[in-house]
Amino acid sequence: MRLLKVATCNLNQWAMDFDTNLKNIKESIEQAKKAGAKLRIGPELEITGYGCEDHFLEEDTVKHAWECLAEILTGDWTDGILCSIGMPLIFENVRYNCQVFCMNRRILMIRPKMTLANDGNYRELRWFSGWTKKEELVDFELPLDVAEAISQGSVPFGYGYLKFSDVSVAAETCEELFTASPPRAELSHNGVEVFVNASGSHHQLRKLNVRIDAIKAATVTCGGVYMYANQQGCDGSRLYYDGCCCIAVNGDVVAQGSQFSLKDVEVLTALVDLDAVSSYRGSSSSFRQQASYNTSTVPYVKVPQKLCQKFKLGTCPTAPVEVKYHLPQEEIAFGPSCWLWDYLRRSGASGFLLPLSGGADSSSVAAIVGCMCQLVIRDIEKGDEQVKADALRIGQYKNGEVPNNSQEFAKRILYTVFMGSGNSSKATRSRAKRLSEEVGAHHVDVDIDNIFWAFLIVVQGLCGKLPRYKVDGGSNTENLGLQNIQARVRMVLAYMLSLFLPWMHNKSGFYLVLGSSNVDEALRGYLTKYDCSAADLNPIGSVSKQDLRSFLRWAAIHLNFPSLAEIEAAPPTAELEPIRSDYSQLDEVDMGMTYEELSVYGRLRKIFRCGPVAMYHYLCAKWKGRLSPSEVAEKVKHFFKYYAINRHKMTVLTPSYHAESYSPEDNRFDLRQFLYNSRWPYQFRKIDELAKEAETDDSQIENTPGEDLAKDPDVKSAEGSGMGVVAVGAGNPSAGL
Known part of the structure; x- marks a missing residue:
């Protein structure tokens, strides 16, 4: 029996922080060796961090990566263990995303990534090129200082594998797991038994099963051992890399790491039976035939050493495990919590300030920060010294004090502020206070009416009259302006209090202001530009309202914040207009x-790439029997009108935790213009023509193209005359200008 002890890991790397990244890599190798592993795989681009973006174009970034690798190779870390280490490098003036295979203080082979991720959140083609030469391995001349340090001048570079005396090992890198023609198919026919995948894969709600299914499928058809490593944590952007490293054998997962964790280093090991791989492949006639007919020979590097351990009686390979999937509510709780913790501890801030209105959105953010505090206390109690050190520093503990419960810790790092006006209800004020007490935050109640009226006096002095709300006989313009003043006053006040509240309590440092607009409100533009949506961070900015309400119901019980149940049950309201007996x-x-409806529009617009006319077709099929074609047409036009009017708000949207595939966030994810003709004259005219035809001939809807997709726009997958929009305006919840 050929038994091989293998190790994969989750590493919390930080883009461009070479000291931290190198420390984590070394620790992961040490843990792997201590466990008896002979093969270790780390995350994609682990030396630099995955999210360096345009820093990859700097010569310094590549140079520092080589310096770190040289430090690893000149020590004893690679003695007796094969390590795949991810880093960028330059070959013949072209940058490549590579896995560098090292063992016994030498580089055995460099494998450049062939298929690059270049959609959604990823722009790898901006910085790297995919390797295309598959026929042979070429010589890569090592940088002179590295060559001198390890006494090695060159190394095989390209697509190939390592052929040890008792096992063959090859690499795939992240995106190559999901391609239609993956390298592993050809490699398995050439006898490769172990595949290592260095990945930088981000968290998105309800997506882990896609990744796990792909990993299992990677070895179902061809057999083999598949080792998946991933980055974990926030490395400096909106993405949270959710770890979940794992090891699969012949279609079964035998080891699974955590998906949400505050640990900087998590190493996962398994003892795998390579003879079981041979047996699995030999039992498949189709595999035998394809391998026999295979005419492509993949180049390899011969390594005259053994990786497998000697068989001992009673030693058993690691048995399959049941894969753990989190509920979406748990993902909303734990993912943004870990993201916030990384941001807090790495930013140098001393805590958060949250404008807490008592509504569902800001209450969700308060609950997420409360969950973060619970995770910190849990890991301190488990003996995590890094989490403890960060908590002591951020919470400014002195004289041997240690955080002992989540509420006490929250009191030190979270301020919540209810900024009420004459339009605020007693119910929301009370809910905000109760939730703050449950979380443990330091809560203050501030009345903004005096500031609000100070602005109105200026308006009166300039215009000679006071604006009125619509319910009091005012115009839409007056109503809009009065709401926007309140909203923007709260933003200015929040930033002022983020400085002065800590100062008042003799706390050093600064507090980060948290925003709380959700993905649906951003999509519709239902927010005031430069109001409380303008913050430092927004942990729910890519989470839908429906998911947030489900999260609130879950958190009321599982996070022990019972007031959330009442908050979830309350109808959503901005409370920017006066409350009247006949109007709310x-x-x-x-x-x-x-x-x-907003969630449906968002998914059709982004995931299924629907323009106005295509969305009309889909929704006619989906809502047939519920709405007439003309009613569907009006809904689609209404959505696209306000989407266009408010698109400019996305250019200043607070950096948000990425969680939903239809996020309209402009800066990185949703690359569409921000100046539209909001009347969409051509598209809306076509919709009106189609609706008119459909009203007279309902049979046209029966065979609408794309009807199957329209039935479930929540399927998970991996545009005249007149401008009709003010380019530099700012909007309120109702009109969006």
């Missing part, structure tokens, strides 16, 4: 659409 401001009424 409601979000969905102001928007002219429900949050459920």
